[in-house]
Amino acid sequence: MQPSISVITLAVDDLAKAVAFYQEGLGLPTKGIVGNAERDTQVAFFKLNNNLKLALWPRQSLQRQTGCSVTGHGVLLSHNVATRADVELILNTVSAAGGVINKPAHEQPWGCFGGYFTDPEGYTWEVTFNPKTVG
Template identity: 60%
Template sequence: MQPTISVVTLVTDNLERAVRFYRDGLGLPTKGIVGNPEDDTQVAFFNLNQGFKLALWPRSSLARQLGTTVQGSGHMLSHNVTTQAAVDELVLAVENAGGNVLKRPHRQPWGCYGAYFSDPDGHCWELTYNPKYAG
């Protein structure tokens, strides 16, 4: 399987402020904030290069998805895969390699299928299968 990192997600305590900084301060292109804060789908995406995106996501939404608090600088790498089965396979590989599964594969509120894990040093990752963008 070819690894594909397509999104770097920064968690923020103030989504509106963060969007203003990246959009107005750094000039990054965005459609602005989309989604609904009530179901943790509120996010802002910034198109960078060759399909690579920066995402800003509220810390409170990530914490609810993981069922725990999220402290520190707050970042997450996203590995998009081409099938739901690939998410399941990679979660097993993560466990066998010493990673910590933070949330097992599940349907996400935004229509994807994914899981969360941290590597042995505590870096947070999301595995995602998005049927809208599948192979």
């Protein structure tokens, strides 16, 4: 069996606000919020690449569904882009949509150009351009 990740699920405190951020701030396609809040099945899915999906699920619902404590933000998600200009564009867009820029775009010590932001729920993202992967 070939291991793969098909869904990355993030627990959020405000589902509508989180959906708006990912849809408007990052331009991720979604059908919006689906499921039933009373049955703890309310969730939003976003299509990523290679059949990978990002799911946003209300924290309390996810805790009840899984029986696990869902606290903290120990996740760094990386978004690789095609150009240096794309790094700047995305950081500006997410900032305007409510994200917090933790570290602006800069030359990174490993030869990439990137920056870091935190979304409104506190998850940390890296936006990076790697010149070695161009062409």
